[in-house]
Amino acid sequence: MVRQVEIDFFRNEGYLVVGSILDDVRIGMLKALIDEQLERARSPETRTQWDLMEEAGGQAVFRLSRVMERHEAFQSVATDPLVAEYVRALVGPEAGVCVNRHNMMVVKAPYVGRQIDWHQDGANWGTAAIVSLMVFLEDAAPENGCLEIIPGAHRRGLWQAAASERVGLGLSVEDPEQAALIRQAVPVLCRAGDGVFFHCCLPHFSEANRSGRSRRSFTFAYIVPLDVQPTCPTGMAPVEIVPLPQ
Numbered sequence: 001m002v003r004q005v006e007i008d009f010f011r012n013e014g015y016l017v018v019g020s021i022l023d024d025v026r027i028g029m030l031k032a033l034i035d036e037q038l039e040r041a042r043s044p045e046t047r048t049q050w051d052l053m054e055e056a057g058g059q060a061v062f063r064l065s066r067v068m069e070r071h072e073a074f075q076s077v078a079t080d081p082l083v084a085e086y087v088r089a090l091v092g093p094e095a096g097v098c099v100n101r102h103n104m105m106v107v108k109a110p111y112v113g114r115q116i117d118w119h120q121d122g123a124n125w126g127t128a129a130i131v132s133l134m135v136f137l138e139d140a141a142p143e144n145g146c147l148e149i150i151p152g153a154h155r156r157g158l159w160q161a162a163a164s165e166r167v168g169l170g171l172s173v174e175d176p177e178q179a180a181l182i183r184q185a186v187p188v189l190c191r192a193g194d195g196v197f198f199h200c201c202l203p204h205f206s207e208a209n210r211s212g213r214s215r216r217s218f219t220f221a222y223i224v225p226l227d228v229q230p231t232c233p234t235g236m237a238p239v240e241i242v243p244l245p246q
């Protein structure tokens with residue numbers, strides 16, 4: 001049962017850590033399946049448009065997209081009963097999974113996993129109605145590029161976004177107001193199996209992985225169908241929603 005104090009925290013701060021969504025057995029099974037996917041992505045013969053490699057070249061995978069379609073075990077994380085309970089409480093009782101927003105695994109390979117610049121997902125998607133969930137397969141801390149956020153900053157809505165090399169549209173460190181906000185950032189420390197819900201107006205960032213440990217995490221997105229905007233930014237497909245199981 002989601003507690004009112006958690007709902008209030010999410011509304012005020014724009015994020016919420018939920019402990020132990022995955023247990024060790026499930027994490028082990030998911031890691032084995034992810035390793036198969038990474039193996040496929042590393043080979044140019046089997047790589048698809050949904051496998052993105054690190055800029056540095058070599059064999060390191062940055063991101064696997066469309067993960068729900070790759071294996072039912074990945075889909076079952078997005079639609080897990082505990083996750084669904086939190087999604088209904090935080091996003092709305094009718095909320096479903098947006099299968100063409102996020103629906104990915106960020107790999108952050110040891111020493112080469114890249115930085116993800118400051119941004120608000122809503123600026124890229126042209127909406128303020130989506131809530132995302134990251135679920136970690138490894139402990140996440142600043143040295144392996146954990147999520148960093150600015151608590152409460154989602155309440156200011158969407159900012160004028162600047163072009164960013166690593167996300168499309170991002171926050172501008174040149175803008176004094178945005179730079180002052182970024183100085184209030186905090187790292188969100190998570191254990192393997194934990195999840196973090198965050199609002200799409202919440203500015204977030206993650207450092208490059210400077211450690212010898214990878215930081216793999218699923219990211220899924222949720223929205224109430226009635227909140228879908230009638231138009232999308234140019235080049236972006238309309239939101240596709242899969243209902244959550246009752």
Ligand SMILES: O=C(O)CCC(=O)C(=O)O
Pocket residue numbers: 102106116121132145146147204205206217219
């Ligand atoms: O995986 C990360 O470190 C951040 C991902 C991110 O920026 C996002 O999900 O929008």
